[in-house]
Amino acid sequence: MGDSEEGALRAGVADVLAERGRAGDVELVRIPGGASRETWLVEAGGERLVLRRDPPGSESLVPQEGEARLIRLAGEHGVPAPEILHFEPADRRFGTAGILMEHVAGESVAPRLLRKPGFERARANLPAQLGEALAKIHAIPVGETGLEEPAGEPVGSAIEEWERMLDQISEPLPAVEAGLRWLRANPPPPTRTALVHGDFRLGNFIVGGDGLQAVIDWELAHLGDPVEDIGWLCIRSWRFGNDDLPVAGVGALEPFLDAYVRAGGSPPEPERLRFWEVFGNLKWAVICARQAHDHLSGVRRSHELASLGRRICEPEWDMLELIGVDA
């Protein structure tokens, strides 16, 4: 990004803050990472804020305005989430559509959380805290979310969506195809629809010394089977090497589910959970393939994205293992 564009963004943020009675100099630092959103650390008048906006030239699938509303709603329902200060539509002061929010202090990088000293207490507290937070997300009345119920049969639509995602890159992956057939043959019985966070996993939790401070990255939130979030949370890829600790690499399923149920969640039937774990692995395999394809097609040249092409086999293996377990 050019200096002038960054200057315009800085002026836009300063203007929004001045409007809220917080005049002063604004400093912007780009935080790396984030495939579909740009993240900026904002320093203004001794305070730290975070700006998330659509990258210039691309429009996000999930409008930022909806995301801002969901984060606010989650906060109102007791889910630890960043406080939203302002939403700015596209083509105005932030250039693209963006959300200005409170900065939550803590660590979100998974390997650091799992290995660094100083997070022992956090790791011990996390399973129960995650269970409670997720139950609160799933208890939010769907009518308040502003999201539409999936058209047709929700599980079938989700499978079709990921078939499409794979077809767009035309990569032959027989194991993923077998997983898709298994999902079609083994759908869980219909259940109540809830707000699904959509990316509830280590990496999207801001964690302090005592544990969970905020659940972030709400851009994939949708309505669906609440157990989808539990399956995704538990896939082996999100344990970052702590393979025997299914809950985000920090804990066993039991304390997590105990807290989930205590906070009002329904205990997931084992078969339903297995279905969503298979689904989660399949989804991650397709995402890896798509990221590698972004490199190959030149959308974004990066050896890090390229490397994900050779990691497709990891969730493929985990998926085949899960399917192979007799129910």
Add this chain to the structure above:
Amino acid sequence: MTQDRPDAAELLDALAEFLYADVRGWAPREKRFQVLVAANLCAVVARQLRAGEEPLRSDLALFGELLGTELEVPAGDELPAAVRRAERRLAEEIRRGAFDARLDQLIAGLRQHVRRKLDVARPGYADE
């Protein structure tokens, strides 16, 4: 092969060692992960070179068996493209529902295929 040693895999070993043991130490903190990824990619390619054609031949035989046809095994340079064609055909047959009545058999076969990918990309993953 007319090149002198180190051979291709040995050169990648050297590169991986340099990235892992040297560059990682002085790279800025926010770039260290990317250095590790680069070192790991060198190791992946070195393993693939050392594994040679054997995994490709095994995959071609497996795909032919699952598809119920004898697939010709071309020599040398043609082999990877032939495996990919067979893989694409198998993927399409699965999508079309051709294996729905024998998903267990398909999955048992694909476990071997995925394990061969893991042997190069992430040795040990399947046994942990």
